[in-house]
Amino acid sequence: MARGFEVLASVAQPEFTRWSIVYDLGGGEVHFRTQGNQAIRRIALASLDFSCATPVRMLDVTAGSAGDVGAAFVDYSTSGMRAVMEATFSKTPFLQSVPAAARDAAAAHPEVTSSCSPA
Numbered sequence: 282m283a284r285g286f287e288v289l290a291s292v293a294q295p296e297f298t299r300w301s302i303v304y305d306l307g308g309g310e311v312h313f314r315t316q317g318n319q320a321i322r323r324i325a326l327a328s329l330d331f332s333c334a335t336p337v338r339m340l341d342v343t344a345g346s347a348g349d350v351g352a353a354f355v356d357y358s359t360s361g362m363r364a365v366m367e368a369t370f371s372k373t374p375f376l377q378s379v380p381a382a383a384r385d386a387a388a389a390h391p392e393v394t395s396s397c398s399p400a
Contacts, residue, residue, distance in 0.1 A: 282312050286321065299373060300342065313342065317372070320347040329354075333397030341365050363388040 285303035293301070300315045309326045324340075328351045337357040345353050355361065366388055370376040 282321070285312075286314070297375070315343050317343050318345070320345070322347060322350045324351055325349065337391045339365070343369065357391055359389050359392065362391075 282303050282305065286301060289301040289303070298316065300313055302311060302313045304311055310323050311326065312321055312323045314321050322342075322345055329338075338354040339357045339362060340350065340354050363384065366384055370379055370384065
């Protein structure tokens with residue numbers, strides 16, 4: 282993992298690189314860090330439930346300390362997603378000009394793309 286992050290850091294573009302992700306295919310984990318939070322965090326894919334029986338969940342990838350962030354996932358809500366997006370977009374120069382309507386549509390995306398049939 283450390284070498285993967287070293288390589289990504291060597292090719293990072295300071296004006297555009299906002300996060301780095303290293304996949305551990307054998308271990309079934311995703312490791313990441315963000316520009317605003319350089320702590321390397323991880324998600325064990327086996328701990329996620331992708332079934333239709335569970336609600337959509339979301340994670341603020343800018344928050345948290347190093348290590349496993351699986352417990353930091355919360356149930357998705359449009360307002361929660363919109364708040365995370367607003368915080369992110371306002372700090373990212375090339376996203377600041379995205380119109381409010383486009384931000385609203387992106388925040389509601391999970392509501393209109395579910396592959397699960399309604400109960």
